[in-house]
Amino acid sequence: NAGVTQTPKFQVLKTGQSMTLQCAQDMNHEYMSWYRQDPGMGLRLIHYSVGAGITDQGEVPNGYNVSRSTTEDFPLRLLSAAPSQTSVYFCASSSRIYQPQHFGDGTRLSIL
């Protein structure tokens, strides 16, 4: 039972490059979210999804895109990486609304 799987675990990008952070869950959860964690700021919501085909913006969505074509997968795309996007990114899922969210192990992303 893998839970929430994020890949890659580490990535270094150059400014202007694009990439996709992968997130997959095998628990058939409807709700999925992406957060970023920065020192002294806790976790902030980037985008979330309440089911396949439905996504919406969170607190800090600029510079990121998401899609939810299947229940299992919720990839996060950086369109043109900027140093301000250097962060640790967490994907989370939950079975029903207001249930505890299960988090992946995170992706540590550095933009040079």
Place this chain on the structure above:
Amino acid sequence: AQKVTQAQTEISVVEKEDVTLDCVYETRDTTYYLFWYKQPPSGELVFLIRRNSFDEQNEISGRYSWNFQKSTSSFNFTITASQVVDSAVYFCALSEARGATNKLIFGTGTLLAVQP
């Protein structure tokens, strides 16, 4: 607007001491949910507890206990007889029922260091 404040940035205690981590929240909703998560040095986020706004009973789980007081908008977390393995960053989080979005608003976290 919803907000979670964890005023204690860092706390250092000696093993076997009791320690309380404070959490104050702001919301205009009458229905909401509060959570505590633990982030050990290995980096993963571990769910500890969920409490809804209609349940003000305190909860105890082993050495952990939580005190929810709506009158002061607080949801404090106490560790009794702390251990080195309790060293971690602890996050308090809020989810409002309005809008049915399942969004979590996190506090900035409290780093707890338990010294042997």
